Amino acid sequence: MIKTVKAKTKKIKSPLGKKLNKNHNQTMSGAEMVIEALVEQGVDTIFGYPGGAVLPIYDAIFQQDKIKHVLCRHEQGAAHAAEGYARSTGKIGVILVTSGPGATNVVTGLTDALLDSIPLVCITGQVPTFLIGNDAFQEADTTGITRPCTKHNYLVKDVNTLANVLHEAFHVSGSGRPGPVVIDLPKDVQFAEGKYISKAKAKTHMYNPKTTPDMAAIKKAVALISKAKKPIFYTGGGVINAGPKASKDLTAFVKKTGFPITSTLMGLGAFPAHEKQWMGMLGMHGTYEANMAMHGCDVMICIGARFDDRVTGDITRFSPNSKKIHIDIDASSINKIIHVDLPIIGDAGEAIAAMYKEWNAQKYKADEAALKKWWKQIKDWRGVNCLAYEKDDKIIKPQYALERLNHFLQKDAKKNKRDSFITTEVGQHQMWAAQFLPFNKPNRWMTSGGLGTMGYGLPAAIGTQMGNPDGLVIDVAGEASILMNIQEMSTAIQYNLPVKIFILNNQWMGMVRQWQELLHGERYSSSYTESLPDFVKLAEAYGGIGLRADTPDELDDVIEQMLETDKVTIVDVRVAQNENCFPMIPSGKAHNEMILAADAEQFDKKLV
């Protein structure tokens, strides 16, 4: 084993440490303002990577101990780590990177956060103001590049406006529909002295999105819900973003009505998966019962979801006979894709609470007889057993690996009294994880939904573990995705983060292979991952632990070992190479045109 020599760094107590928080209206440098504002905003952890144009801020970080900086190994990793941190804690994730390549590397993470509505504040260094526009070293038009992939961005040219911009950025990022905000900060502004403005005195613009729903609409909605004969709740990430209380209220309301509930990939965990009313995820790889119920319902209650194309399938044949209620904080989500009958603009949490209150106040009762019939129908759909797969005693099926993982997670939760957090990369393994792992609490499931970013899972797991030091954090990965941000292994080692990486290794970009098999005449163009590394040795090379399971009888032992490790651990699970993820709604098909595992053989003949 290589002995690591710790660099000798001495914490120098500087005047900054004393200055902080004492008097908010004093002069300080731009770099110090950044720290001061972050502290005031309640930030204790930031993720980043230093470089020339942010050195003054890094210098300020060095001279204080209120904010912990996590050094990631790539700016994209820093962004996803901040996302994982934000999603698992409900706080705003903060990123600090340098100009030029630092800023461009962070763009994928920002876009990911924009599509999944994750609150982030990203501070990018910039060349000094007098060099902007001169093609200076490591200069990029950061505000120009990030304009379409952020909720808002700023270029600060005057140090006296900096404190206000910092506070406004947090306000914009976290309020309304959350999203990423970039502050581009030229180096000379970081050095310049200016007057700090405290959070309390900052003018946070006139950005005040509406969060309280219209009560008349709520009343109408609840009346409509009470008359439903074949209702369904369809909830999304908006419920998670509205905070844990929203999930609690949703659970209470749904249980009170006795209606079935499904959720998008982003919304898993808002309603406990162990409840009988839970139908599983909907959409392209959702369960048969959830999709059929969406197609056949008469009242759809959509809360904090946005009718994404991966959810709706063919929009002209989407749930043709239902009245649709759509609750969303973002007015532009309403009627964007699907025309709805009753739009309600507001915070999901406030709307759910108001609906629940109204339901109780009016003493509404669901139509028991109709509901009984509806549940009988759903029971038939459930009987299809859409997630069934062929078991094999020689080769590990990926679904089987996840079932075993789930089994040991349940055991671990009881034994070690700890919560488990699952992150994923993107592809088949992600869909299987969504299908086979049950989520009973919000903020326990971190996955790249809207953007579908391969390489998301490991850094997100690192951020999650930073925010939840006692939690059990597992990145369910594929062997192709994990290589996209494998360098973050070092980060996990440096900060002693015992993240587990559970690779379902089928040696293919599985989802690409699946589409090529089903939709492109089995022409497997560039989807086989040749020259894969030995993941066990790779883990060891980074200073972590590597485990491998080749056959089903090795699996349990390996999972148990993994759960006991105190260091970052890669588990290389060699799974069946040609397994496809079903059910599947092919693009352009309707909810009732799912293909199940059994239909797959006929399917390619029909379409290709």
Next chain:
Amino acid sequence: MIVKDKKENQSVYGDGPGDRDIQRHTLSVLVDNEPGVLARVIGLFSGRGYNIESLTVAEVSKKLNQSRMTIVAIGTPSVIQQIKHQLERLVPVHKVNDLTEEGPHVERELALVKVVGTGEKRVEAIRSADIFRARVIDSTTSSFIFEVTGSTQKVDAFIELMVPLGMVNISRTGAAAISRGSDKI
């Protein structure tokens, strides 16, 4: 060589929603007069594939540091609604009014038209300009520059008239619009 079935090459997504019922709407957008705000609005239109017919912008309040943009956009009613909501989402945007939707409004555009010619054509040009109440703001022995103000249709008509009379150059501002009556928007 792999021979492909024709059907195979078609997108599995099928056709888009189509472009029936295209309307023209005039939006009045009050924004903070800050760097990048125009780029935000234009980026929104190009990024989401909306169509702009014209866009004008200038500062309207020095004290509040605000500008007003008048955007003439074309699209189906649902696209127009999306444009309005997407604009409202931008942080420096204070208010979006769909003037076409909200009631009667007036719209004016200004154009500068350079016409080159002598003799009969020159006389005809100035006569037609008079009918359209276009002012001459520059002249040489062989050219005029006319300034014409009016609705987009009027400006279009004037330009059409000037083409055979030796028009060589036009510069148009795009529409500025405001609602009628005493209501403040």
